[in-house]
Amino acid sequence: MKRIRRAHLVTTAAVLGAGWLALPGTALAQTELVFVWHAGTCADILVEISRDYPDQNVRIVPALVPYGPEWHNKIASEFAIKGQGFDFAMWDSQSTAEFAGGGHAYSVNEIFDRSDYLSPDLFAPAALAQYGEYPDGSGKYWGLPVNMDAYGFMYRKDLFENPDEQAAFKARFGYDLAPPQTYQQARDMAEFFTRPDQGLYGWGQMGGRDYDFATTASNSFMWSFGGELYNPQTFEVKGYLDSPASIDGVKAYVDMFKFGPPGSGNWGWDEVNAAFQQGSLAMAMQWYYFNGSNADPAVNPKAEVTGFGNLPGAVGRDGKFRRQFSVGGQGMGVNGYSQKIDALIKFMEWYFQPAQQARYAAVCQTGLKAVLDSPEWQQLNSYNRHFARAFQYTNDYWHLPEYAILLDELQEEVSNAISGKKTVAQALADAAARNERTLEMAGYTITRSATLPEVPDQLITPVGTDAVVALPFD
Amino acid sequence: MARDPGLPPRRLPRELSDRMLCGLFVLPTLGVLLVMVAYPFLSLLYYSTLSFSLLRPGQAPRAMGFGNYTMLLTDPALWERFVFTGKFVVLTVTVQMLLGILIAYFLQRDFRGRDIVFTLFMLPMMLCPIVVGFLWRYMFNSEWGIINVMMAAAGLGKLDWLGIADNALVAVVIADAWMWTPFVILLATAAFRGIPVNIREAARIDGASPAFVFFRVTLPLSAPILAIALLLRLIDAFKQYDLFFAMTGGGPGNETMTVSFELGKIAFRYFYTGLASALAVLMLVIIVGLAMVFVRRLTLAAEER
Missing domain, CATH: 3.40.190.10 (Periplasmic binding protein-like II)
Structure with a gap:
């Protein structure tokens, strides 16, 4: 009986050990960059474009929620526990103050400093200010205009x-x-x-x-x-x-x-x-x-x-x-607690190239100046040329x-x-x-x-x- | 007392005793309970005495004593939430209990296809509440929702179901009853079928009408199980969040905001963590109090029998 009992204990320990080894975190895996956004065509096209990212060891993983308070709350809850559940997120322009003010967002100025490609000049100034600047007029950015609306x-x-x-x-x-x-x-x-x-x-x-x-x-x-x-x-x-x-x-x-x-x-x-x-x-x-x-x-x-x-x-x-x-739309913000900032900056350098943004802008609204100013984009459909004019008239909630x-x-x-x-x-x-x-x-x-x-x-x-x-x- | 030098030296037991083994197996559960129940509960009590926000770690927590409780209990808006929640609970639980008992009365009998019918009745309960909420939101859509389409076809005209407070309450009660009446049916059917057949037959032989048998025999003998169904439905209805979230968003204005909805808002939209903790404690007190009253009454009723 005692021998059987000991055997049970050994088996239990072995099963637990095997389970532990099988946990995702314990095995070597490719780098996953998780992003939070509301579900919809813009998130879908981002995922589709990301499949062509040359570094095949990096995978962009969507964590989507329906449009509404749950979307804000998902990001905010992760920040509240200083979690790494996502690496970047598209949040509403007016949320920038909340997330940057709380010290949760990674500075985009820092990204500009660390990148050879990304710089404020790539984006329409009004868009960069609207989707990423906090406090207003400070020149401190916490998001890139990824989806203007x-x-x-x-x-x-x-x-x-x-x-x-x-x-x-x-x-x-x-x-x-x-x-x-x-x-x-x-x-x-x-x-x-x-x-x-x-x-x-x-x-x-x-x-x-x-x-x-x-x-x-x-x-x-x-x-x-x-x-x-x-x-x-x-x-x-x-x-x-x-x-x-x-x-x-x-x-x-x-x-x-x-x-x-x-x-x-x-x-x-x-x-x-x-x-x-x-x-x-x-x-x-x-x-x-x-x-x-x-x-x-x-x-x-x-x-x-x-x-x-x-x-x-x-x-x-x-x-x-x-x-x-x-104003609608979202800026792309980076989770300050993410451990994958380097890989993310590399992805952003690729994603904000005109070629990728032109693909994105065929479905949604990019913030990249090179695409917004191009006649091809403005004539792509019946509403882009109106949208190009719309940003003169936008206003926003409290920042x-x-x-x-x-x-x-x-x-x-x-x-x-x-x-x-x-x-x-x-x-x-x-x-x-x-x-x-x-x-x-x-x-x-x-x-x-x-x-x-x-x-x-x-x-x-x-x-x-x-x-x-x-x-x-x- | 000195140890006898003639005895062999004391050694640790090579085999685990039954008692130790039981202790070892219980230990993880105890650990989980401590981590998952005791620690959060004590934290909740502690947080409820602070003014702080999890989302603003730069701002140091401020000790409030019972300040959060005072703020909540003197806020007329919160009392409105309690009154609305009470209205919703009474309405929805009444509908569910009445309908559930009525349907269970017919389902207790054996008839061809009973199992299929019973399974069909149980289906709504298996669905995810948020899905049910969105489903009914679209069905109650004033313009193209199936409810209004049917009402218009019947010559009753269209109703603004979710845009008017009283209508919205009725709409959510209908959705909640659709989802949770099956739970009452399940328990009531089990209770009715558990009554020995000879008791009812004896009543019938004595000339009792079916109504008399139901009200004087079936119901009293099923009362303990029905009371448990009532208690569980009361507690669950008091906590209702998903349906209001999906169907009304708490509106129009704040007129369909339950206490749970308010709690979710304060905790995860406002991130007033201290205040939300205090409200959670208040809700816990109400739910535990409600449960204790019921359990006590059940116990007394059982003792009397």
Whole structure:
């Protein structure tokens, strides 16, 4: 019996030992560079391109999550434990402050110093600043513009170019039917095309409570009407986020849900795409990221009659015209705890060559200047030339480490305004109060201004023009 | 006492005694329990007294005492989360228990194809909750979701299921009930079939109606198992996260945000680690308290019988 027992112990030890030796970490393997991103065509094309990386000992491994809070949380959780679960990640531009501020991201300036090829000159300066710089204007970079994006506009050309529709519109509103240059025009056109009995609605936009669904859209309206999220010098939120101009903008945004299908107040990008592709929408605001699929007849039955362009602007209460919309896309950041920085820099030197980026840009939007400036890329499809222009008009959330909290608070309050639980003015006032509390808890000193602006854009990087600056559409 | 020099010198035993062997085998489990349960729990208690963020290691933790608990318990928004969670728990568990018992009543009998029907009923429970959430999110889509398409076809018109707070609550209750009623069916069927046939037959011979037999014989005899089903469903519903995450995102506004959702948000979106730890402790107290009350009542009921 005792002999049997001893034999069992020896066998158990042998099995455990064999198991230990079989663990992946104990065997020699090729270098795997793991990246986190949200699942989608851009991540897929990155993986596809990486298969041609000349050093076959290096493998690029995707760790993808659905678009939304889980994507941010996956990166943040790994940083919180100072983990090496991934080597690089594509994170939203506004997350740079959070991850770099926490000391988790590897300095891109360091990469520039260590590389013979990678340098700031390779990228459009605005893109490099937007996707990687923290603090703003410091010249310290924490990400490379790997996937640029901006809020865009799409519309049904067959409706807008229909002579009967054009005549009816002119008779009703007194001016020509054409893709809108202002949100005031967009409202008229949305109202005109809203015909529930025909299953047609004028306007589609995101309004969901998830992640940044509602606020990327509402901010685009708010900035265009001259509003601001806060004053980055004094850290005041009250008086800026709930300024009369900000309220005008968010009211205009909430108002547009009247011209969307019932229930569109909780839509995400998926629902906007689906409704447009089913022919239920005359116009929609949507990220450029999705133009590839919306221009593809295999995905969008209305692709042949879908036109693209930039979002409208607005004439604010000060009479100035502004066109401002949310920047999207991601920078490529490097995990400061990764043990494979050398191999990663070598891969980045290869990946950011024009040949690889041209392949990438055929599907998604690169930040590499050589590709963006090339006529081949600009003429590749009907929307690239609009996208090349879009970055003059983009704006972003707070570039502060507390971004995720500020965002969630604003999302909640804008969602309250959409559902009608609160008026727009009340929702923005509550959001401003909560944002200020968050900033104070994080140690910011809020300096109160003697007077508060009616149109905050006049104080903070003014962009208003006296006349409407029209942009072309396809 | 001096050792007898005539005795052979003391040596370590060459073979392990049964007691030592048991100890050796239990040791890894004890180790795992200490590492996986005791250490995290004590850490949780400690963290709940600090103000700090795991994501901002540069900022030194600040001792708060019971400050985090005070902040949470005096926050009206959190009380709203508790009230909403309570509403959800009562609604969903009531629906699941009633439906589960009703369906189990029919499934307790033997009929042709019963096993197939029973297996079909069990299927939703086997699915991943987040998948169920997205599935129902699309089915409840106001424009092209199957629910509204069917309602429109029946002349009932379309409902904004997920954009209006009350409708969203009903929608999530439907999804949760679809997924977890099978659990009640499983336990209730087992309980009903476990009752000796002669008891029910005796009642019938005495002239009892089927309703009388069900309410006065079947239900009382199944009560302990049904109470366990109720307890497990209450605890699980209280912790519900996935369905709200997938279907409503906590919205509109914050109107469908459960306490678990709030906890996940504070812990992994805000990374207020100290505050999240305090909320986790509060939830633990509620769940353990609930379980203790139930177990005590069950024990008393068993003793009375």
